[in-house]
Amino acid sequence: IAGITQAPTSQILAAGRRMTLRCTQDMRHNAMYWYRQDLGLGLRLIHYSNTAGTTGKGEVPDGYSVSRANTDDFPLTLASAVPSQTSVYFCASSVSQGGTDTQYFGPGTRLTVL
Amino acid sequence: GQNIDQPTEMTATEGAIVQINCTYQTSGFNGLFWYQQHAGEAPTFLSYNVLDGLEEKGRFSSFLSRSKGYSYLLLKELQMKDSASYLCAVKDSNYQLIWGAGTKLIIKP
Numbered sequence: 001i002a003g004i005t006q007a008p009t010s011q012i013l014a015a016g017r018r019m020t021l022r023c024t025q026d027m028r029h030n031a032m033y034w035y036r037q038d039l040g041l042g043l044r045l046i047h048y049s050n051t052a053g054t055t056g057k058g059e060v061p062d063g064y065s066v067s068r069a070n071t072d073d074f075p076l077t078l079a080s081a082v083p084s085q086t087s088v089y090f091c092a093s094s095v096s097q098g099g100t101d102t103q104y105f106g107p108g109t110r111l112t113v114l
Numbered sequence: 115g116q117n118i119d120q121p122t123e124m125t126a127t128e129g130a131i132v133q134i135n136c137t138y139q140t141s142g143f144n145g146l147f148w149y150q151q152h153a154g155e156a157p158t159f160l161s162y163n164v165l166d167g168l169e170e171k172g173r174f175s176s177f178l179s180r181s182k183g184y185s186y187l188l189l190k191e192l193q194m195k196d197s198a199s200y201l202c203a204v205k206d207s208n209y210q211l212i213w214g215a216g217t218k219l220i221i222k223p
Contacts, residue, residue, distance in 0.1 A: 042215045043203075043213040099164060099205055104159070105158070
């Protein structure tokens with residue numbers, strides 16, 4: 001693989017179900033991010049990780065959890081999905097969180113919660 | 115609060131020049147990014163400005179004025195493939211990116 005991959009590409013989920021979105025990067029980037037993108041709104045940060053073993057909350061963390069057991073993987077879990085979590089989810093990574101470091105995005109997961 | 119403003123939609127003609135503006139109010143400033151996003155795809159990096167002035171990259175240029183909280187992306191010699199959304203984002207004092215809602219650019223032949 002090259003860059004960032006996300007799985008699944010899309011998913012329809014019943015409300016109340018648990019769901020994990022997967023994200024893997026092979027660029028050895030230290031920092032990783034999860035965003036959601038909704039029509040008419042900018043990308044909103046859900047959670048981030050500056051380095052393996054550490055995570056932090058973004059702008060909209062409620063209802064989501066993350067873990068960063070190693071450098072490559074950064075899964076996002078919805079413990080009990082609700083319809084308002086219907087969105088497109090993007091994972092991104094950067095060398096670090098520093099000013100000049102560019103974030104590179106995965107292809108996204110389109111999630112529909114019914 | 116933190117805010118990034120950019121026009122919702124713009125239309126331009128193939129071969130022409132278009133300027134997409136972005137104004138921002140953020141807690142701190144550690145650089146401004148422009149990304150391109152085609153429909154149904156991921157954002158891809160276009161440019162980065164941290165000092166005032168113009169950065170040129172082929173057909174694309176980006177300008178920054180920190181005192182005015184203002185940036186623009188200039189696209190020259192427009193091609194049909196430039197039809198996309200253009201996202202402005204500012205890295206704040208916590209080094210988090212704050213994103214505008216994006217400008218949808220429609221190119222007409």
